[in-house]
Amino acid sequence: MSTMTMAKALNAGLRRALADDPKVLLAGEDIGRLGGVFRITEGLQAEFGEDRVIDSPLGEAGIVGTAVGLALRGFRPVVEIQFDGFVYPAFDQIVSQVSRMRFRSHGRLGVPMVVRIPYGGGIGAIEHHSESPEAYFAHTPGLKVVTPSNPLDAYWMIQQAVADDDPVIFFEPKRRYHEKGEVDVEAEPLPLYSARVVTPGTDATLLTYGPMVRTCVQAAVAAAEEGRSLEVVDLRSLSPLDDEAVFASVRRTGRAVVVHEAVGTLGLGAELAARIQQECFYELQAPVLRVTGYDLPYPPSRVEDGYLPDLDRVLDAVDRSLAH
Amino acid sequence: MSTMTMAKALNAGLRRALADDPKVLLAGEDIGRLGGVFRITEGLQAEFGEDRVIDSPLGEAGIVGTAVGLALRGFRPVVEIQFDGFVYPAFDQIVSQVSRMRFRSHGRLGVPMVVRIPYGGGIGAIEHHSESPEAYFAHTPGLKVVTPSNPLDAYWMIQQAVADDDPVIFFEPKRRYHEKGEVDVEAEPLPLYSARVVTPGTDATLLTYGPMVRTCVQAAVAAAEEGRSLEVVDLRSLSPLDDEAVFASVRRTGRAVVVHEAVGTLGLGAELAARIQQECFYELQAPVLRVTGYDLPYPPSRVEDGYLPDLDRVLDAVDRSLAH
Amino acid sequence: MTEPAGTTATDPGDVPVQLLAPDGRRVDHPDFAFTGTDAEIAAHLRDMVLTRRIDTEATALQRKGELGLWPPLLGQEAAQIGSARATRDPDLVVPSYREHGVAWCLGVDPIDLLGTFRGTDMVDWPSRPDGFHLYSFVIGTQTLHGVGMAMALQREHRVGNDDAAANGAVVVYFGDGATSQGDVNEAFVFAASANAPVVFFCQNNQYAISEPTSLQSRIPLYRRAAGFGFPGVRVDGNDVLAVQAVTTWALERARRGGGPVLVEAFTYRMGAHTTSDDPSKYRTRDEEGEWGARDPIARVKAYLLSVGAIDQAWLDDLAAESEALAERLRAGCLALPEPLLADQWSNVYATTPDRLVRQREEYLAYEASFAEEAR
């Protein structure tokens, strides 16, 4: 057991994945000599060589498209997209090839690829550096989409993603890279595609993931001071969603608020609300509410604090839910 | 008033747009000499010249990216993506540039572009030729997304889209290209971003768009024979959604079934369900149900009939809704 | 200043490498030679004739409504057979969607191809589960996959070994139109950067659907390679000997560790783009006639007959073999098993998530409800 940041936990997880399986490769812009702009791959090229930790030319379609070829030959590429907003040049490769190679080949060919994407706002960045594009991928059959919220999950989930025979879009909440947590490198990890109840509660359920988990836990603490018991569910996997865990919690509390940074319209909250209202129709005591980024392009960083869901907005929604 | 196919109506609408405004340009693969693989632009190059109806080199990013430059100079480009599955190479340009140029420039620069995309299945095609990618765009702030379901709307909506100062993703239900309808070229058209009640009814609301409108109208007819009164709402605009029309109908009937070809997870049905359960919580007598493409890549065409929503699946959902 | 490099001035390399003239005479080239025997050339003729027969039959099946679509290779037989016959194990072959001749040489049962266009199957080949990759319909996408496979060969130590037989390379096919796609140009960048063992085989059949190659590039396409730092060669794509010679050279160079090469096979799509297309809308009969005179099969036949390597009896046998093949295709096409929607859930993920398992069960229950009603 040791205390480390999420950045270090990802680095340790990737190191272990590289050490455990010679077929694992890393590729991306600046990930080698520099160790990545967030230093997630620091030291790995020195340790595993330029053939396994590859500084790629500056083209996201090229990075993902060549990784498809490598994967088809049995390698397990883990590619880094430098920032969320730069995944779109690779969108065609991801949506029409990575996600479907198994389907296109009647199950014969897999693409065991991980696409790592630092995502989300709150770091005072310029445009394209604070986005939350997870819904585009969760809408795409054939992909799996996961996101850790803490160092422990980061350490294990990245290894589980690498070991998965399906392509996994791995969203890393960049504003949480430097927050510390306990990491037990011996523990039996939770299965990759399962949600976790982070804070148990009885009055309402907060469904969230990635960077917003911490925000929701803080909201639950604040609510507790006012005598309200909020349950916080860290979804961890956005595709597939752990429906049973979600429904079980909402059935218990009768109320649900979904919290994410991505824009509301057709964000994950839409799908969760649609599923919950269908499956828990009679148990729901209030509509499922959503606290999300507003339906705007990501704004200049000086106003991002107001744009992003925070403790107050979460509690405000909880109030509205409870008032129903 | 004359009877024509949707293909001809689109052709006529584009012709009128070109004739009305010298700034209107068409660009795309094979749209000039050949008139497009669906012949939507037939005859237009001959009539308006190669400078205004442009056969583009084979690159979707290039087509959309150069259209951005043209639009910034005051032109109004209407670009054709040859098939739904080929829009992804242009995804970055659409999502990071077209949708945001106004935002990026504090409202100073608009991109009055129309991206025409023949979409949907049911035509027995090979892969990438039957997709319904509308949710990707409806999730993206700054874009408008519309889709006609009949020749009359096609004729007017394409002109309204061209006249709009915002970028419009214009989805054309290719399986309906050759169905005929009345087109009144003098009539005052419905505003572009409003839904239309195609079939009024009282027992349940079918919310649908594009190729599925006809299917739903048929379902309503069949249901009527069994004494059930279904209201069919043709959404026409997917972004913005005409919330008021949707809520008004659902409030009247108490039940809603969303029908679309796109995969269910994070499809338009998710957003509609999420909004409806929030706004019509007490009026809803049953959960909002979704009849959609299954969560699979589009399958080989020999099984597409089972994959796509049809009259029976719609009526089955209506039964389930009414049984609640 | 005087016009610098990169303009439209001609270059000696613009003249395609040719080893067999349209009239069947063999000609010399300073750089390339075909070193095979006449028996091998006869085998090529057989491949080309059978491939064309497959193509005609598939076109006919489409006309009869048995296929949804067919992209004919008519006219591109030499480009495909010549290049495919230059490959050997452990080379990897990555087609676009018109490489029926390559598929044939690589041992794919043409009935598998029919399944794709009949809509019973996706784009994979049960009869040839590896070595010949899936067809790709997104223009250019496969070039990146090919480069990735070449990078894999490097990591598998299958490049530049002293034991030449152990070395392999990738050949990836695409069209003239594809050269305008970002993916293809990124493939050039990545291949050059990695010095990957890949031969970019561009069949310039003069058209991308209706668009002439001149719309994509104002200079010969083979010259694109030079701008990325690797060689490009233009070869007469209707000359099976020249295509094989050039591709063999390119593959050998790649296998040795020499890096990528672009081969532009200058050929002509004698038929329509696909069975949905009507070329009369965008090209002249004259042009079609000119290219008809350069038919890739005629010249090989003329040559082999002129040297007495084959005779009419040989040709008659081949005609009979062609007809038998066509017969087998017709029957095989109709016998292609109808797919089941229920099966489609199995091939999305390696381990199918619960929700999809349930979705499939619901679908089955729903289907079953009809069967019950019907009873």
Next chain:
Amino acid sequence: MTEPAGTTATDPGDVPVQLLAPDGRRVDHPDFAFTGTDAEIAAHLRDMVLTRRIDTEATALQRKGELGLWPPLLGQEAAQIGSARATRDPDLVVPSYREHGVAWCLGVDPIDLLGTFRGTDMVDWPSRPDGFHLYSFVIGTQTLHGVGMAMALQREHRVGNDDAAANGAVVVYFGDGATSQGDVNEAFVFAASANAPVVFFCQNNQYAISEPTSLQSRIPLYRRAAGFGFPGVRVDGNDVLAVQAVTTWALERARRGGGPVLVEAFTYRMGAHTTSDDPSKYRTRDEEGEWGARDPIARVKAYLLSVGAIDQAWLDDLAAESEALAERLRAGCLALPEPLLADQWSNVYATTPDRLVRQREEYLAYEASFAEEAR
């Protein structure tokens, strides 16, 4: 066969066009000449010095926490001033994100640039509402916009007119790393196909963050153009006279209707990629020292002093002007108005849809509820 074209052999064009040596001597070139006066050169020096001062000040502001980030242009002043000063109305200028020197020449108030990096603003310039396009941060994306604008100039009949002054062209900036992006290569394709009046101005500053240019291309970048059928020229990017001469030629050619040109300005990013970067992780002090000796400002100063066109008093005045500018920047940066989230809803659509109007109202009501609580 012997190695065909496109290999790594050197070419005479690889030697960058130079008109002013690092030691301040003017040198001749067979194809290009700088025809301006010494007074013009002095004006260039002033631009370069002030631009560098803007850059240093912005970097300092970032260190003080007043900016979130700053991408310094240090070392690229000659490439930017020389090329920007080659433009004139109705040319259009499309930058990437490091073109602070170009912005300066085009009349953008540098405080506007600070707004972008302070996070108070997006990427548009209130002080210069047209002619100089937005900054773009998605690598290469703007090259396609530039080609589209050039296609617009064609349609506006601003190309190839007898009245040369009425003609215009586009110059679009991008980096060495950008040349690997699909978009940039598609821009080359589209520009060549349309024969669009566009000058692709690539500042090869030797790095894309940590990646050396050699990872993107194994041959000099200017040669990329030849593969697309238009000229490429490599110019000493630290020589403001050569840059201006070459860009002037390229723009004139484009305006006349000669089509696209690629200019590779061979330069060096003397500073970090951005203020977040640490170049010591990937390059040596020796290398930095070598390039330091080729400083673009030093040689102009040396030349002008040597011919007596300027003197120490002139330089002292310039230093004072620089400091005043820096002072104005500091104050202007702190005075940049704080944006309001409430305003952001107005710039998404030309006509804001109802739902967004309501969303904004809800936001305002929510904000107001705090104000009430606070009371």
